[in-house]
Amino acid sequence: MIPPAVMSHFPSPSLRPLLTLLGAAALAVTLAAQQPVRDYSLTDATGEVLPKFKLAADAKNYDAALAILDAQIAKVPADSYDAATLEQIKVQTLFQKGDFARAIEPMEHALAVSDAHTPTYFEERITRDLQNYLTQLYVQEAVGSKNPAVASKLFEKADGSMQKWLKLAPNSTADAQLLYAQLLYSWAVQNPEKPDLKLIQRALDQAEIGLHLAIHPKDTFYLIKLAALQQLGRTAETAEMFELLIKQKPESSTYYQQLAATYLGTGQELRAALTIERAQAQGHMATPQYNFNLVGIYFNMGQFEKAADLLEAGLKAGTIDNEQKNWELYALCYQQLERPLKSIEVLKQAAKVFPKSGQIEFMIAQAYNGLEKSDEALPHLQAAIAKGNLTKPHQVYSYLAYVAYEMKKFDIALDAAEKAVADPEGAKDRQAQGLLKGIKDIIKEREAKKAKM
Template sequence: MSRWALLLLLGLVWPAAATTLSETAFRQLERAQALLAEGDARAANELLEARFARAEHDSERALIRQVQGFALAAVPDNRAAIQRLQQALDYGQLPEPAALQSRLALGQLLYVEGQMPRAIEVLTAYLTQAGDLAVVEAQVMLASAHVAAQQYRQARPPLAAAMARRETPPLGWLELQLAVDYGLEAWSAAAETLLTLVSRAPESRTYWQQLSGVYHELGKQPQALAVLALAHRHGLIAEPRALRNLAQLYRALGVPYKAGELLTAALDARQVEADAPLLDSLADAWIEAREYDRAVRTLTRRLAVQDTAAARLRLAQVHVQRHDWAAVMDTLGRETQRLEGDAALLLGMAAYEQNDRALAQRAFERARADAGQRRAAEQWLRYLAGMRG
């Protein structure tokens, strides 16, 4: 609690204190106030503790404990401040304005200390007691405490009341509303909240990504893609994971060419690492877009990063689409025994097209050993046998 906020609170105590305290007690409280104004909260607390031992009645004890609570909050010693403010309220002798401020301060301190059940209880009591005089921050804090306790439905009324008191609610309040929407899985409401956040802070990539995610939850994939695409055009989608997700969304919605362009540009700008998974995704995009020449270049680059049998098979399959049989053979090699069944079958077809019947024979025999390729391999072997007569 700042010193000026503390003095403002104390301003509500002193007029009442003047009518209920002895002159000696009142002067000592005035001295404590002066120490607080000077920033010496510890000395003020010591003076008040000494006066408490000589207090003449409960109304004086309540006032002393209240001022001590404010002083300890300024130290800060929140736990001790909570204890003193609760004691002040328990006496039941504080004037109404002072009791309101004590309850508000107590609720705030409990919230800061993470004691959400008690914070909710105290802040609810404050709002009930204060009525129309309640400060809007208490409504927001109560809503936040409910959210922290995962009581999302209970958070709605105080937050709505706070929102109604501001023509333009702060972004923090809207983010709290979004947390409520998320907690209740109220995706349509979350979309509305995020549209407001995006309009208020269009430079925030987080809001754009969250809005896309909410549209995804609603099953509105085109809108999810449109949101991310717009954010990307504004330079707000730059993290590797976000770029990859956007590319996947393009492909999922049948726009693989855009996915290929996106990942190619990201690679050129070094926004993503040219690792095997990324190059696989890029190759998939070009294959789906039937951009086979680009797919070949991508898969060739992928083999340079990590040479695997699966990657070679994919490259060979693209060469088949281009009817480049020589490239198929160069990619798979001539050592048929090291090939899996599907690769051996593909090599046999390429060898046949290149009039290398001996290699085709060996490749189909190797493919026949694979249960998944046996039927096709035997058909090819019968065909070759028929050609030999």
């Protein structure tokens, strides 16, 4: 999809300079004087009509002025110099009226009639300027059209008009190349789900030409190039473009965000992390979400100590959301580093922050049991059940039953095992059912031995 930043820079036809051009060329009828080889002149009948037209136009009665022109156009041969000139004046009048869309047809006709003659009715400079404005009008109408078929036809006409202009222009300009690149890109992404990659490549080529024609290229050139590279899947070059834009505008947070996303999308996690850190040094991407994203990147890279340090600092400073899942990840970092006591320490801090969470108590108990410290695990398991708020209660009951069983605290084990299978989820758990049966068997065997004594 074409970026909003690109669309916002789309040129609106700056037509006032053309009014002067058309006025000088048409009303003063100086073409023949400027180009002696062009010995064309208006007929007397048309010459007599022009003062009436001028009177209405000067009074800003444009509808009356246009009616005078249309009446005279109907009387002259369609391929005559009079027709070309009158159509040219009509274009000027429509511009003055602000009716740009209606100016397209008479401009097309004026150019076609002029180009059909040798030498052309209009001198090359005027033809070139008219062609440039016609291209802009095509693009403006195409972008504003809600009918894809109509828009596509207008873009096609704009492309052809621009190619004619390039043949007439001794040297292209940066502004002309920007217009050409924009129209090609907009045409290419009419259907954002299926962009035309050939047109996108052409847009990229024209943008490249424009970049070399300006000492200080407009930002829109870079945006078009960037969008084109992304559409073409050239991610390495896309990243290079973002790096360039960041050097030019380090104050822009958007470029940092998109560069980090580009690196992540290509599996370059370290570069993504460093990009976020560079952005944060400039005061960007400093929200709790971005801070947590940075933690996640380091964690996924196996940089658990770095992730833990960021979490510790962020939770303490409030720059990472004080949520239970973030404390759990903090503890998990130390588990991955094989520092279980530090992990337990973090979980105990979390238990103070979230005193009603039985899940944290359960995690502490699991950590202690992993260290073969059942006597320390047991009270935390009992605290977990007392506090509640457990993700899967039947698992905690089963775990308590197992630990108590290992400690030969069979009464506690039996009670926990029965509650585990009484839970809807536990009723489906074969291990929980097997554990309950095993505990019952042990208790039964113990009681049988007592009875024999």
